[in-house]
Amino acid sequence: MRRTTIQGVGVLALLASLLVPSGAAGQAIRVVAAEFPPLTTQAGGQSGGVVLEVVREACRRAGISPAFSFLPWQRAQLETQARNDVLIIPFTRTPGREAQYQWVAPVLEFHTVFVTLATPPSSIEEARTLVVGYVRGTSFKDEAEHAALPYVEETDDDLTNARKLKLGRIGAWMTTDLMAHGVYRQAGFDPAELKYGPRLGPVKVSWVAASHGFPKEIAKRIADAIDQMRADGSYRAIVKRYR
Known part of the structure; x- marks a missing residue:
């Protein structure tokens, strides 16, 4: 009998939680x-x-x-x-x-930039000769398409792009001027190695x-x-x- 009562209370509590409007409880x-x-x-x-x-x-x-x-x-x-x-x-x-x-x-x-380890591209035209990495599902995809970049690789996160840049698997990393330094350091590398190319488009x-x-x-x-x-x-x- 006690077990049934406890179960009933649990069910009522669950129903009550489901009926509480989103944003309630503080x-x-x-x-x-x-x-x-x-x-x-x-x-x-x-x-x-x-x-x-x-x-x-x-x-x-x-x-x-x-x-x-x-x-x-x-x-x-x-x-x-x-x-x-x-x-x-x-x-x-x-x-x-x-x-x-x-x-x-x-x-x-912030601004979108090309980040490299070698001499960075001085223009969009030069960037089109490089394999460029960026995070899928971000606004970088739109910018890559707008710049008509022919060689791109998408990843799930920017730490992967930092590692790929270090290993030479991409020639340029499309990211923001605020993020590159911190991500590269988080990946275990020296941000002083990074070189910054031209900005893409206006301030974002x-x-x-x-x-x-x-x-x-x-x-x-x-x-x-x-x-x-x-x-x-x-x-x-x-x-x-x-x-």
Whole structure:
């Protein structure tokens, strides 16, 4: 009899948890990311990075409890589109993505660059003679297509690209001017070896994004908190630690 009662209580608790609206219980949300140091990283099992720290502090100020999860980048995007309680970082705003997401707040500016160990290409034309590596599912794919690069290799993460560059398996690594140094060092190599070629296109911006069903009120609180951080100097203090 006691066992039946305990089981019944367990079933009721499970049903209750399923009926609690998303965002209840202190408005907990999930934030998905991938390994893009120094923007987002979980090196040593600790989540960090400049974009992640900004979002973590913004959520604290907004009274939101974020749970950070690191996923393969394409899976992170699919999960964000499918659910209404998920944010994604660091996410570049591009024309192809514009209508698919709710753009919560801009976080950080950056440029796409070619990184090499040998003399870097001085132009897009020279870059077309090299095998170029980048992470699949990122905005780098659009830039590679726009630049008409004929020899490209996609990987699941930038650490793989750093290793391939070191081993001579690619001639150039397409990444951001903020990320190359940290990723190469995380791979166990000396960032002083890196050489930087031309930038691709105009300045880009890393955003916090979500599905269109993500609560607008929570999105506004996060955006307002990031604006507040810019105004009081705390945003600059976080970014400075990663420069």
